[in-house]
Structure formats: structure tokens, C-alpha cells
Amino acid sequence: MTSLQSRHIDNVYSIATGTALADPAASLVHKSWARCVREHGLDPTRPSPARILPAQEVRAHQQQLEHFLRAARAGMEDIYRRVADLGYMVLLTDAEGITVDYIGNPAWDDQLRKAGLYLGADWNEAHAGTCGVGTCLVERQPMTCHQTEHFDATHIALTCTTAPLFDHSGKLTAILDVSALRSPEARESQHLVRHLVSIYARMIEDADFLRSFRGHWILRLGTAYGLVDVAGEVMLAFDEGGTVVGANGGARQALAGNPLGREVSQLLHMPMDAIWRIGSGGASAMPFAHTVLLPGGGEYHASLLAPRVRRAAAPAAAASGNARPCDRLPPLECIAGNDPAMQKLLAQARRLVDRGIHVLVEGETGSGKEVLARALHGASSRAAMPFVAVNCAAIPDSLIESELFGYTPGSFTGGRAKGMKGLIAQADHGTLFLDEIGDMPMALQTRLLRVLSEGEVLPLGAESPQRVDIAVVAATHRHLPELVTAGRFREDLYYRLCGAVLKLPPLRERGDRRYLIEAMFNEEAAAMRSSAARLSDAALQRLLAHAWPGNLRELRNVLRLALALCADGTVSAEDLQLPAPSDAAAAVPPPVARAEAGDGSDLASADELRALLQRHRWHVARAAAELGVCRATVYRHMKRHGIAPPQRM
Numbered sequence: 117m118t119s120l121q122s123r124h125i126d127n128v129y130s131i132a133t134g135t136a137l138a139d140p141a142a143s144l145v146h147k148s149w150a151r152c153v154r155e156h157g158l159d160p161t162r163p164s165p166a167r168i169l170p171a172q173e174v175r176a177h178q179q180q181l182e183h184f185l186r187a188a189r190a191g192m193e194d195i196y197r198r199v200a201d202l203g204y205m206v207l208l209t210d211a212e213g214i215t216v217d218y219i220g221n222p223a224w225d226d227q228l229r230k231a232g233l234y235l236g237a238d239w240n241e242a243h244a245g246t247c248g249v250g251t252c253l254v255e256r257q258p259m260t261c262h263q264t265e266h267f268d269a270t271h272i273a274l275t276c277t278t279a280p281l282f283d284h285s286g287k288l289t290a291i292l293d294v295s296a297l298r299s300p301e302a303r304e305s306q307h308l309v310r311h312l313v314s315i316y317a318r319m320i321e322d323a324d325f326l327r328s329f330r331g332h333w334i335l336r337l338g339t340a341y342g343l344v345d346v347a348g349e350v351m352l353a354f355d356e357g358g359t360v361v362g363a364n365g366g367a368r369q370a371l372a373g374n375p376l377g378r379e380v381s382q383l384l385h386m387p388m389d390a391i392w393r394i395g396s397g398g399a400s401a402m403p404f405a406h407t408v409l410l411p412g413g414g415e416y417h418a419s420l421l422a423p424r425v426r427r428a429a430a431p432a433a434a435a436s437g438n439a440r441p442c443d444r445l446p447p448l449e450c451i452a453g454n455d456p457a458m459q460k461l462l463a464q465a466r467r468l469v470d471r472g473i474h475v476l477v478e479g480e481t482g483s484g485k486e487v488l489a490r491a492l493h494g495a496s497s498r499a500a501m502p503f504v505a506v507n508c509a510a511i512p513d514s515l516i517e518s519e520l521f522g523y524t525p526g527s528f529t530g531g532r533a534k535g536m537k538g539l540i541a542q543a544d545h546g547t548l549f550l551d552e553i554g555d556m557p558m559a560l561q562t563r564l565l566r567v568l569s570e571g572e573v574l575p576l577g578a579e580s581p582q583r584v585d586i587a588v589v590a591a592t593h594r595h596l597p598e599l600v601t602a603g604r605f606r607e608d609l610y611y612r613l614c615g616a617v618l619k620l621p622p623l624r625e626r627g628d629r630r631y632l633i634e635a636m637f638n639e640e641a642a643a644m645r646s647s648a649a650r651l652s653d654a655a656l657q658r659l660l661a662h663a664w665p666g667n668l669r670e671l672r673n674v675l676r677l678a679l680a681l682c683a684d685g686t687v688s689a690e691d692l693q694l695p696a697p698s699d700a701a702a703a704v705p706p707p708v709a710r711a712e713a714g715d716g717s718d719l720a721s722a723d724e725l726r727a728l729l730q731r732h733r734w735h736v737a738r739a740a741a742e743l744g745v746c747r748a749t750v751y752r753h754m755k756r757h758g759i760a761p762p763q764r765m
């Protein structure tokens with residue numbers, strides 16, 4: 117033991133046992149020393165080596181933080197890049213003080229391991245004594261534990277700076293730590309590190325919040341105009357009905373209380389319309405219109421992030437007072453213009469809302485089946501609950517059962533250790549959209565029938581079923597009765613699903629093509645922030661004359677590309693990537709669409725599809741883009757024709 121270590125032990129002993137006066141400036145540390153002796157029974161005269169957990173136990177701790185670790189990792193790598201040259205390493209512990217991730221210089225591996233700056237090290241105060249992590253876990257605030265502030269004499273060469281990380285419910289989740297084996301003696305040398313650790317802790321919390329609520333609307337408020345999109349201090353996540361479902365630490369502080377379950381418009385004293393308008397331009401577009409005054413005081417700039425994954429659905433209709441522009445997720449009324457067949461279909465659809473009737477939507481690929489399903493959900497009393505879309509053709513047969521029904525821990529080889537909630541259970545109280553239902557394997561049709569008739573789902577490996585309350589909208593581009601006759605689709609399931617059938621016409625047959633072209637053009641232009649963009653008359657005529665084998669999806673692709681290519685904000689006929697009207701090929705749908713039309717050319721189609729995929733080096737998304745169909749359609753045809761990419765060696 118060095119003389120410095122024995123002097124340190126004397127000092128800790130006298131302060132921790134109350135024989136010497138504690139220094140008020142170091143009260144946080146001295147309080148911890150006293151805790152170590154009195155509560156944890158640690159003895160400063162007996163320094164203990166670092167405790168490193170075996171790999172299996174570390175994995176168990178990591179699994180508890182599975183998703184959080186990904187966001188944290190990105191932050192850790194970034195901070196490490198900034199401090200590595202100065203001799204620091206970065207570690208992350210869970211709320212028990214166990215190191216679940218770590219980045220350090222591999223050349224110092226042995227020393228770092230000995231010092232406990234390593235994966236699996238236990239930094240809880242109860243074992244390690246006063247230290248950056250352990251004491252931060254108790255104090256729940258950023259801190260530095262510098263050299264002789266450590267309790268244990270083996271740690272007095274270290275300097276550790278930490279910050280706590282909280283999840284969106286305010287629960288302490290992890291500690292971010294930046295440590296060095298050696299540093300200047302002056303404590304002030306760690307000042308900048310402390311700022312850095314606090315900033316990165318905030319960024320990791322923000323990333324985790326944005327990930328957790330990526331299916332919801334997120335309102336960000338910040339005091340620095342121009343930074344609000346990336347660094348708004350206050351974040352509130354809310355659903356389509358305007359109810360707050362998540363709030364970060366900044367929001368809890370600014371609103372002085374727990375805003376969960378409250379209406380965002382009431383919290384901010386703003387009508388819902390004004391909140392939706394924030395999303396239409398962002399802070400940079402309309403600086404003054406988006407200033408928000410919080411009831412607790414303070415003026416903030418605001419920005420609104422739209423949901424980024426398919427969870428929540430279209431908003432309730434205008435009657436509820438939550439009307440939003442039609443260009444985001446069209447409510448039922450905005451799905452069609454003055455096409456009589458479509459108007460009849462929409463009137464029928466509106467009558468089906470909240471009647472407990474399962475709906476089957478038929479229509480060619482890209483004709484808007486999912487959009488209609490979302491609008492049905494959005495117009496229903498389930499609008500604030502999840503809309504879960506499942507593409508039965510895109511999920512491999514081997515996975516579809518576990519994806520749909522979920523599984524209990526250990527019941528599924530290759531499954532997650534914690535088990536998984538199935539998509540059916542995720543849609544509880546909301547809507548389950550079963551796209552390409554005709555591709556569902558027979559065995560699963562039987563299980564799905566049971567869910568629909570008994571309102572219960574039984575996850576793989578579970579002993580008892582769980583009740584679910586779901587509205588089901590199924591969709592198909594096929595003629596299900598034919599599949600029933602061919603013995604490929606259960607008749608009883610067919611009758612269960614088609615409580616009502618809504619048949620979407622192909623785009624070429626719709627009389628509201630002009631309305632759709634203009635609405636979609638405006639939507640795409642707004643998304644590209646080129647709201648002054650124009651569609652020339654010649655371009656409009658060309659679009660009206662095209663046959664649209666890929667329907668609305670093809671139209672969207674063509675408009676998006678034209679907007680990107682047009683030189684001066686005006687889309688001309690030449691900007692449209694469409695075959696010339698005289699070109700005979702214009703009338704010939706691509707192979708996939710042709711096979712779907714049931715023209716009996718399956719075999720030729722299979723060869724063409726294989727050649728197309730080979731040309732795109734088996735990049736399905738690119739092949740789909742060329743055909744103007746979605747990826748799922750290409751996968752479905754690959755599956756049907758037994759086309760598989762070559763095995764990689």
C-alpha cells in the first residue's frame with residue numbers, strides 16, 4: 117500500500133465515522149462515505165478489488181435494456197471519439213450499477229479491467245463505495261468523483277464523471293460515465309468533461325424518447341429558435357386524439373407535474389388546430405406563429421414531428437374538432453373526389469364504422485386498400501388506439517405464426533429470451549389490418565378463425581389464452597371465393613372476414629383522377645418543401661391519359677420523381693417518367709401487374725420477374741420501383757413462383 121493510500125484511508129475513516137468534521141464543500145462525497153460505513157458496512161481499511169460479473173450475468177443485465185442500449189451506444193461512440201485522445205474511456209451502467217457497455221482503448225485493457233473500468237464491473241456504492249456511478253445512482257444528478265473522493269483506496273488514481281439517464285416515465289435507467297486512469301490533480305480539470313457528459317446524457321435520453329414514441333406525434337419546445345428541431349428541451353408525445361402518452365424530464369419540469377393522460381391542447385392552452393398547424397411548416401418556416409407560452413412561464417419555439425412508424429392511424433374526423441390537413445393521413449372524406457362509385461363506397465364505409473363488422477377491402481395492387489383501412493380506423497372510436505398493419509405475403513411462412521401470435525420466453529428456437537408480444541395482441545382495442553390475406557398459410561387460417569370467433573389469442577408456448585378486442589380489416593387483390601373453391605382458403609374464415617366487402621376500383625376506371633393527381637401533387641410538393649411547384653397542363657393531360665397499372669402507388673412514384681427532376685418548379689410532360697402515349701408498351705402493364713390481372717401468363721411472368729430481379733442484383737425494392745408496385749407484391753410473386761435469390765457462399 118502506498119503512503120497516499122494509507123493517508124486516504126485515515127481521512128475517509130475519520131470523516132465517515134464522524135471523528136473529523138465533514139467538509140461542507142464536499143458534502144455529497146462525505147455523505148456517501150458515511151453511508152458506505154454505516155449502511156453498507158464497508159471498511160475503508162480493507163480496499164477491495166473490482167468485482168466483474170461473469171458474461172452470462174452481464175447478458176442478463178444487458179437484456180433488460182435491450183432497446184435503450186442501441187441509442188446509448190451511438191452516444192457513447194460519439195463522446196468517445198471526442199475524449200479518447202485525452203486518455204478517457206466511456207462506460208454505461210444499468211440502474212443497479214452493473215456496467216452493460218463500455219468503450220476504452222484496447223491497449224490498456226488489463227489496467228482498465230483491474231480498475232473496474234470494464235464490461236460487467238459492479239459500481240454500486242454498496243460494493244464499490246463512493247464512486248462516480250454509485251453515488252450518482254443515489255444522488256440522481258451529474259457529478260464528478262475525482263481521485264481521493266473515492267471511498268476505496270484502490271480507486272484513488274481514477275477520475276470519474278457521470279450523469280443519470282431517465283426514461284420517458286421518469287425512471288432512472290442508466291448512468292453514463294466518462295473516466296480516466298490518470299488525470300491532473302486539480303478537480304477543475306474535469307469541468308469540461310462534466311458538461312460533455314451531461315449533454316450526451318440528454319442526447320441519449322432524447323434518442324430513446326424519439327424511438328419509444330416513433331408511432332406518435334411529438335411536440336418539441338425549445339428556447340433556442342432554430343435548434344428546436346434537434347434540441348428542444350421539452351418533448352411531449354401524444355396520440356391522434358391529442359392525449360399525452362409520453363413526456364421527457366424537461367416537460368415534467370416545465371409543466372410542473374405529470375402531464376401523462378392529459379390533453380395536449382389543455383396543457384398548452386392552445387386549440388388542437390393550432391397544434392396541427394405547427395406541423396405544417398416547422399419552426400424554420402413560420403418563426404413567430406409557433407411560439408408557445410407554457411402555463412408555468414417561459415416562451416418556447418415549437419416544432420411538431422409526425423409519427424414515423426405505422427402504429428397510430430388517421431385522425432378522427434372533423435366533427436371531433438381534431439381535423440387535420442387531408443394531405444397527411446386522409447380521413448374518409450378526402451380519399452376520393454367526385455367519382456360516383458367511390459362516393460357510394462365511402463358512404464357505405466362510413467356506415468360500417470363502429471358497428472363491429474369485419475371488413476374485406478378488395479382492389480388491385482396500389483389502389484389504396486391500406487389507406488382506406490387506416491381511414492376506417494381513424495374515423496372510428498378506436499382512432500387513438502393502435503393500427504397494426506400485417507402484410508401476410510411479406511412475412512416468411514416460418515415466422516408468420518410467431519409474429520402474429522407472439523410467444524412466451526424459451527418457446528421458440530431463435531426467439532428473443534424475453535418472448536414477444538404478437539401483432540394481434542399489439543392491436544388490442546385498435547385495428548388489425550391483414551394485408552394480402554389470401555397468402556395466409558392454411559394452418560394459420562385455422563388459428564386466426566379461432567381469434568375472430570372467440571376473441572382470444574394464444575401465444576406460442578402459453579398455457580392460457582388472452583382476451584383481445586380488435587376490429588379486423590383484411591385486404592386482398594385476389595378473388596377469395598376462387599381460392600375457397602380451389603381449397604386454398606377456408607370458407608368459414610372467408611365468411612367471418614367479409615362482414616362487408618368494399619371494392620376499390622383501379623385508378624384507370626376512376627372519374628376523380630384529376631382530384632387525386634392534384635391532391636397527391638400538392639402533398640408531394642409540400643413534403644419536398646417546394647409548395648410553389650406547378651403542374652403544367654400538358655403534364656396533367658399526360659397523367660390523365662396514362663393507364664396506371666400500378667395505380668395510386670405508381671402515380672405517387674411518378675409525381676415524386678418528376679418533382680425531383682423538374683428544373684424550375686414547373687413539372688412539364690417531359691419530366692414525367694412515363695412512356696410516350698404513342699408507345700404501344702404504355703398500355704401493357706408490367707409482368708407482375710399482368711399476372712395479378714389473372715391473364716394466365718404466370719409462367720412468362722415468372723421468367724420476366726427473375727430476369728428483372730437479376731438485372732437489379734436481387735434488390736427487391738429497386739425491382740418493385742421499376743414495376744411501380746410495392747415490395748410485398750414482388751415478394752408475393754417470388755413466393756408464388758418459387759423464385760429465390762442465389763445463396764451467398
Ligand SMILES: Nc1ncnc2c1ncn2[C@@H]1O[C@H](COP(=O)(O)OP(=O)(O)OP(=O)(O)O)[C@@H](O)[C@H]1O
Binds near residue numbers: 451480482636668
Ligand atoms: N386516396 C388517396 N389519396 C392519396 N394517396 C393515396 C390514396 N390512396 C392511396 N394512396 C397512395 O397510394 C400508395 C398505395 O396505397 P396503399 O398502400 O393503400 O395501396 P394498397 O392497395 O394497400 O397496395 P398493396 O396492394 O400493394 O398493398 C400509397 O403511397 C398511398 O399513400
